[in-house]
Amino acid sequence: MYDVLIIGGGVIGCAIARELTKYKLDVVLLEKEEDVSCGASKANSGIVHAGYDAEPNTKKAIFNVLGSRMYPDLARELGVPYKNIGSLVLGDRNGLVTLKELLARGEKNGVKGLEILDRKKLLEIEPNISDEVEYGLYAPTAAVVSPYQMTVALAEQAAVNGAKIELECQISKIEKNKSGYSVFTNKGQFDAKVLINAAGYGADKISEMCNGPKIDYVFTRGDYFVLDTVERKKYNHTCFPLPNEKGKGCLVSPSADGNVIVGPTAINVKLGDDTATQAEGLNYVKQDTARIIKNVNFRNVIRVFSGVRAVAGNDFIIRQDDNLITVAGICSPGLSSAPAIAKHVAEELVTKAGLKLVKKENFIPRYIPPVTREMSKKEWEKLIAVNPAYSKIVCRCEKVTEGEILDALNSPLKPKSLDAVKRRVRAGMGRCQGGFCTSRIMEIINRECGVPFTKITKKGKGSEIVVCEIKEETK
Amino acid sequence: MNYDVVVIGGGPAGMAAAVSAKENGANVLIIERDNKLGGILNQCIHNGFGLHYFKTELTGPEYADRFVQKVNELKIDVMLNAFVIDITANKKLTVISAEKGLLEIQSKAVILAMGCRERTAGAIAIPGDRPAGVWTAGLAQRLSNIEGYMVGRKVVILGSGDIGLIMARRMTFEGAKVQMVCEILPYSSGLKRNIVQCLDDFNIPLYFSTTIAEIKGKQRVEGVVVAQVDEKMRPIESTKRYVECDTVLLSVGLIPENDLVRDIGMEFHPKTNGAVVNDFRQTSVDGIFSCGNVLHVHDLVDNVSNESILAGECAARYIKGELPKGETVNVIPGKGIGYALPQKIVKGSGEVKIFYRVDNVYKKPKVVVKCGEKTLYEKRGMIMAPGEMENVVLNKSDITSDISVSLEVDEK
Numbered sequence: 062m063y064d065v066l067i068i069g070g071g072v073i074g075c076a077i078a079r080e081l082t083k084y085k086l087d088v089v090l091l092e093k094e095e096d097v098s099c100g101a102s103k104a105n106s107g108i109v110h111a112g113y114d115a116e117p118n119t120k121k122a123i124f125n126v127l128g129s130r131m132y133p134d135l136a137r138e139l140g141v142p143y144k145n146i147g148s149l150v151l152g153d154r155n156g157l158v159t160l161k162e163l164l165a166r167g168e169k170n171g172v173k174g175l176e177i178l179d180r181k182k183l184l185e186i187e188p189n190i191s192d193e194v195e196y197g198l199y200a201p202t203a204a205v206v207s208p209y210q211m212t213v214a215l216a217e218q219a220a221v222n223g224a225k226i227e228l229e230c231q232i233s234k235i236e237k238n239k240s241g242y243s244v245f246t247n248k249g250q251f252d253a254k255v256l257i258n259a260a261g262y263g264a265d266k267i268s269e270m271c272n273g274p275k276i277d278y279v280f281t282r283g284d285y286f287v288l289d290t291v292e293r294k295k296y297n298h299t300c301f302p303l304p305n306e307k308g309k310g311c312l313v314s315p316s317a318d319g320n321v322i323v324g325p326t327a328i329n330v331k332l333g334d335d336t337a338t339q340a341e342g343l344n345y346v347k348q349d350t351a352r353i354i355k356n357v358n359f360r361n362v363i364r365v366f367s368g369v370r371a372v373a374g375n376d377f378i379i380r381q382d383d384n385l386i387t388v389a390g391i392c393s394p395g396l397s398s399a400p401a402i403a404k405h406v407a408e409e410l411v412t413k414a415g416l417k418l419v420k421k422e423n424f425i426p427r428y429i430p431p432v433t434r435e436m437s438k439k440e441w442e443k444l445i446a447v448n449p450a451y452s453k454i455v456c457r458c459e460k461v462t463e464g465e466i467l468d469a470l471n472s473p474l475k476p477k478s479l480d481a482v483k484r485r486v487r488a489g490m491g492r493c494q495g496g497f498c499t500s501r502i503m504e505i506i507n508r509e510c511g512v513p514f515t516k517i518t519k520k521g522k523g524s525e526i527v528v529c530e531i532k533e534e535t536k
Numbered sequence: 537m538n539y540d541v542v543v544i545g546g547g548p549a550g551m552a553a554a555v556s557a558k559e560n561g562a563n564v565l566i567i568e569r570d571n572k573l574g575g576i577l578n579q580c581i582h583n584g585f586g587l588h589y590f591k592t593e594l595t596g597p598e599y600a601d602r603f604v605q606k607v608n609e610l611k612i613d614v615m616l617n618a619f620v621i622d623i624t625a626n627k628k629l630t631v632i633s634a635e636k637g638l639l640e641i642q643s644k645a646v647i648l649a650m651g652c653r654e655r656t657a658g659a660i661a662i663p664g665d666r667p668a669g670v671w672t673a674g675l676a677q678r679l680s681n682i683e684g685y686m687v688g689r690k691v692v693i694l695g696s697g698d699i700g701l702i703m704a705r706r707m708t709f710e711g712a713k714v715q716m717v718c719e720i721l722p723y724s725s726g727l728k729r730n731i732v733q734c735l736d737d738f739n740i741p742l743y744f745s746t747t748i749a750e751i752k753g754k755q756r757v758e759g760v761v762v763a764q765v766d767e768k769m770r771p772i773e774s775t776k777r778y779v780e781c782d783t784v785l786l787s788v789g790l791i792p793e794n795d796l797v798r799d800i801g802m803e804f805h806p807k808t809n810g811a812v813v814n815d816f817r818q819t820s821v822d823g824i825f826s827c828g829n830v831l832h833v834h835d836l837v838d839n840v841s842n843e844s845i846l847a848g849e850c851a852a853r854y855i856k857g858e859l860p861k862g863e864t865v866n867v868i869p870g871k872g873i874g875y876a877l878p879q880k881i882v883k884g885s886g887e888v889k890i891f892y893r894v895d896n897v898y899k900k901p902k903v904v905v906k907c908g909e910k911t912l913y914e915k916r917g918m919i920m921a922p923g924e925m926e927n928v929v930l931n932k933s934d935i936t937s938d939i940s941v942s943l944e945v946d947e948k
Contacts, residue, residue: 286661291798337665340749364658366666435663438630438638445637453634454619457569458795492795496657496672500679516684524668525756527685528782534686535711 066253070097076403092505095521104368111200113167124398140429262333283325458491547575549828556848574600663749688783700787870942
């Protein structure tokens with residue numbers, strides 16, 4: 062019998078799991094995919110918003126501002142790429158009214174340092190703004206973070222502190238009984254006193270299964286472009302257009318990993334996992350960004366992707382009903398709010414659900430693996446002296462060494478697919494998109510983990526890279 | 537560590553350049569990131585290499601091996617599993633080697649021979665899902681020819697570049713069904729002989745002005761939506777049709793791998809994506825030379841070898857101070873010409889070979905090279921297409937000012 066069972070290995074579920082492992086509790090997290098961070102947590106803008114968007118006193122406003130203040134320490138502690146680059150909302154000469162509203166709202170929400178800048182000032186700090194831009198709202202506390210590395214790091218620290226993380230775990234039935242909940246899955250039965258539904262786009266179905274609150278989702282797909290790292294130097298801040306009824310509009314921003322991200326759209330779709338990009342969406346992004354930034358170089362696109370936000374009304378759903386806790390509809394600013402939501406769920410709601418929180422004496426830190434591309438030559442040399450695998454480049458675009466891939470393969474939450482390796486160490490995330498390193502990483506996985514080539518997948522079962530040996534089927 | 541000439545890349549270009557620099561008296565080092573020399577030739581197990589250079593038909597590994605032997609005979613220093621992470625305009629290189637760790641190497645001249653990479657599905661932003669089974673043709677070639685695995689059973693190929701054509705045949709040999717090759721342009725960028733030998737001989741259809749409008753399948757490719765395109769390359773709705781497949785191979789262009797030298801003040805050419813060079817294959821950075829596919833994408837390895845031998849010889853002459861430094865003139869691509877290379881010629885004597893590609897398919901065009909009002913060369917060709925690199929040899933003594941290469945066309 063577990064104390065707490067969390068459904069969903071997104072940034073919310075993993076942050077809650079980590080928070081709970083600070084206490085003497087038995088925690089299990091169930092995730093249906095082969096890795097954590099496979100839904101909206103991997104496919105979003107990667108922005109830690111300052112917190113001026115949401116209406117005052119909403120959960121979105123409160124947790125966003127609190128979360129954004131927690132990020133610098135948390136990212137450092139977890140060793141996750143986080144850069145406090147600040148954001149700009151850019152408007153034309155008619156935009157000043159809206160910007161003033163945003164500023165006032167932000168100040169009400171407790172955002173520090175907001176300032177409206179004129180074109181002259183804007184050009185000094187962001188030289189590539191469009192000709193029509195006249196005013197901008199500057200938010201110095203906004204930042205960018207690697208959302209998947211954050212989620213993986215949260216899960217890893219939860220795991221080393223005793224949380225059980227069960228991947229590729231599909232739930233077929235949930236029963237409420239007098240001691241708590243029984244959750245039936247392809248990996249067996251899990252019993253727990255408290256159930257936390259953090260199932261992202263699937264939270265509506267999970268809630269139905271456990272007779273929880275009714276969740277009415279609207280799914281909104283966002284299409285994005287990722288630009289080559291060579292474009293990074295053109296931009297200094299996360300640049301937004303003026304928000305409209307559809308959301309925050311298409312941003313142009315450096316990513317925490319050193320690329321430039323452009324998007325998203327906001328297109329309603331039927332399913333929470335309908336992440337297929339569409340030509341109309343991609344074209345819209347190209348047009349819409351012209352409002353704020355001129356001549357975005359779409360010739361240097363290295364990747365397109367889309368993510369789906371599960372929206373449940375105007376605000377997040379964060380509630381506790383008896384021993385069921387529901388954390389759903391965590392669309393934007395969900396990533397920004399995650400640390401604060403997790404703290405709230407652990408410290409307030411889990412207690413209310415009937416568990417006693419007793420702090421462990423020792424909360425084990427996450428082991429932060431070395432990242433050679435960020436090292437000085439001296440540091441790198443030292444590392445090579447310990448293990449020469451750090452001198453063998455495997456991914457040439459992102460300069461990832463074999464040592465780093467081995468670290469990932471031996472980490473607390475062992476990656477089971479090439480995409481999972483990619484999210485951890487960036488191998489395959491560069492301009493050649495794995496053209497060079499895919500087969501080389503397969504060789505390493507084959508050698509180190511004994512997985513046959515034919516069983517190595519891109520992203521879990523059914524996504525095998527190769528189908529059989531040559532001549533195997535033609536003999 | 538000091539060398540006269542450091543060659544970055546141990547593929548066909550790097551090996552030929554190194555051999556030639558060594559034969560011309562230089563102390564040479566080849567830096568290769570893989571665990572053996574040969575580059576992409578090692579995975580090109582089909583034949584058709586060497587007809588021009590060796591006057592015999594070889595497979596890729598056989599062609600590479602001839603140069604590997606020369607490298608060994610000449611006792612050229614080779615650093616394998618080594619990766620150049622930085623280079624300065626003063627030709628100081630920072631290298632990470634699996635055997636030797638971090639190294640600094642000072643060279644008098646550098647020859648860039650890093651080859652090219654394939655354009656990806658991400659770069660051309662194909663709409664749809666991002667399942668397993670969408671591979672560049674070169675990756676599929678490596679997985680099948682080096683690792684020994686089939687990447688799929690039912691294949692649609694996007695792009696008619698040579699590697700795609702070769703892989704259509706290769707996959708067919710191994711029992712896969714290649715449904716079709718879609719080419720967004722109205723003509724192929726591949727060699728005519730590959731279209732005949734790899735597609736026609738196996739009844740694989742090649743559709744021009746056709747693209748993949750969408751990829752279907754969440755975990756694994758399940759099919760693609762194929763469509764004809766309009767004059768702006770947009771898919772035409774009424775022509776869309778679904779084609780079932782489990783694999784999409786891409787052969788949609790090669791990009792010279794110049795990322796290492798982006799920030800050292802080198803001048804690049806927007807059409808070739810390679811350095812701007814003079815007829816010695818010297819770039820705008822003094823003492824840095826460029827050859828092979830990192831300079832411009834070739835159709836035939838034989839041409840790569842020839843170009844690299846020239847670059848190697850010139851690098852050796854450069855360090856001896858023997859490379860002429862006279863006034864340069866420009867080679868200007870005129871009407872009907874995609875690009876011409878070298879882009880600059882140092883005035884002097886002897887012969888110079890200008891390579892060029894036309895920018896469309898032309899029937900019986902007249903190729904004209906002019907220097908001012910003076911015509912240096914004039915010849916009517918048969919059918920000319922962008923997929924075939926052409927050349928013209930000129931006397932340098934005739935070149936007194938900028939020259940232009942252009943086509944005079946009666947019919948397209």
